[in-house]
Amino acid sequence: MNEEREESSFHLNQNPNHDHIFKPKKFYNNMLVFGLLNLFWFLFRTGRKPSRIIYPCQQEALKNISISIGALIPILSLPLYWKKIKPYSKPIFTIALVISPICGAYAFHSLTIFEEVQLQIDPLESISEITSDIFVVNGRNVSHVTNLIDLMGTQNVSFYLSSNSSINQAPDGLIAKSDVVLLKVNAQWSARGGTNTDFLKELIQAIVDHPDGFKGEIIVADNGQGSGDLDRAHSNAEDYEQSTQDVVNMFSTSYNVSTFLWDDIRGNEVQEYSEGDSEDGYIVYDIPDTETEIYVSYPKFETLFGTNVSFKNGIWNGSLYEDNLKVINLPILKSHSQYGVTATLKNYMGVQSETLANGHSKVATGGMATLMIECGFPTLNIIDAIWINANSEGSSSVGPSTSYTEATRTNILIAGFDSIALDYWSAKNVLLETAELIGHSNTYSLDPDSTRSRGLTEAYGIWLNESEFEFTRSGYNFTSDENNMNVYIISDNPEIETVDGRKIWLWIGSFSSSAVALVLVFYIFKKKKIFLK
Secondary structure, X not given: OHHHHOOOHHHHHHOHHHOOOOOHHHHHHHHHHHHHHHHHHHHHHHOXXXXXXXXXXXXXXHHHHHHHHHHHHHHHXXXXXXXXXXXXXXXXXXXXXXXXXXXXXHHHHHHHOOEEOOOOOOOEOOOOOOOEEEEEXXXXXXXXXXXXXXXXXXXXXXXXXXXXXXXXXXXXXXXXXXXXXXXXXXXXXXXXXXXXXXXXXXXXXXXXXXXXXXXXXXXXXXXXOOOOOOOOOOOOOOOOOOOHHHHHHHHOOOOEEEEEEHXXXXXXXXXXXXXXXXXXXXXXXXXXXXXXXOOOEEEEEEOOOOOEEEOOOEEEOOOOEEOOEEEEEOOXXXXXXXXXXXXXXXXXXXXXXXXXXXXXXXXXXXXXXXXXXXXXXOOXXXXXXXXXXXXXXXXXXXXXXXXXXXXXXXXXXXXXOOHHXXXXXXXXXXXXXXXXXXXXXXXXXXXXXXXXXXXXOOOHHHHHHHHHHHHHHOOOOOOOOHHHEEEEEEEOOOOOOOOOHHHHHHHHHHHHHHHHHHHXXXXXXXXXXXXXX
16 A cells, blocks of 8 residues: 555556546646647648748647646646645645746747738729829738839839839839938837838838939938837847848948938927028927917938938028938838827828927827928828737727737738828728727727727827818818729738737636646645655
């Protein structure tokens, strides 16, 4: 009988008198098989393409592997240490055994989980005489700048301005070989909150690949209102460490490409170059706009290569302004805790100076539209919807700040000229749709038709309408009516699974490993005779 007491739990299944008792060996063998099957699947499915590791099905296999290992550890280790634990320490040890799997599951969830969705987006064709065009590339394999430029070209919107007419180039194109191109990014937020630097790299490459040979200059700029950073350690990219400055450095040895963080000059009020003031800073209007009440402000500055830029008036050559400044507005699509949605209009918050003016509070009145009208419209808007924050008001993960685990991958780029049409369509067809797919039900804050302002400074539908009214008052035919929109799309259908990992794997990981721990503790106290003394 004493020998039987000393029999290890690992050999319990060999005793016919204990068939009714929980058998650890059988259990951990099954868990081992479970983990091995997931490991084999992971290796087989990944194959020779490491990029597949980020696919949701691969992420799930990794989580299964971690759960199986996590469940086996207490079973394998506890019998070896239980006899050495002093009696008064055993309750503490038991509690730690129960709590640690929960903490481990939560930590693993926080570090690894994200969602990826493939949206089904349909084209639109308007029969109206006055329309706004929207260009969309949708899918992991096609959401690239070159495809977007090609799509625009199919509708006679040439990216390159050239005396030669060919694919994507024409005399009425957008970017000339000698232009100064200002890329207005979002540099206020780290991780998935800022403009994607892989997308930025593709766009700069497309510009310098001008068919006539690019001889101009590229400036990447933003005003993060004191929180901006163009050289972040954690950026929005496949390689988290690839900052905006890193991308610029890739091109700066061969082309005139530089950055300028307007945060550094946001508190310095200056006059225009034409008034004899050559100092970097912000020009601020003396009186507010009569309708939106915004005090218009905009930057003027000298680039690394000695070019004097007025955001409103263009390039100062020492005696007059040249009109070869081309602004491309590059917002990231995401939710906003105060104004519902960030897209092309809200991205202009990074043009004005909040230190010297009042732009943020006047988003609600249509102030960003006033800013665009006064400073000149972007040559092109491209919305970065590769990773988006689709968490609505009331969620702890609502934007504008967005961690890696709070973002959803949608693999979409959206381009156009009408900021109202772009912002309305993107919010309705990308942000709102994604929010519902990942489990949000209370999504009014993302709805461009909603006038509900609960929890917000102003409802998105209200301030978007105010912005549209401001454009209309100034004679611009911007529209929020989808009947007046043409939507041109290139899509692919990669192997994407919609995964609501924030909910599913936190609970599965916690409960499964905790259940193992609880069963084991019960087994110890009720059947201690089978463990080593």
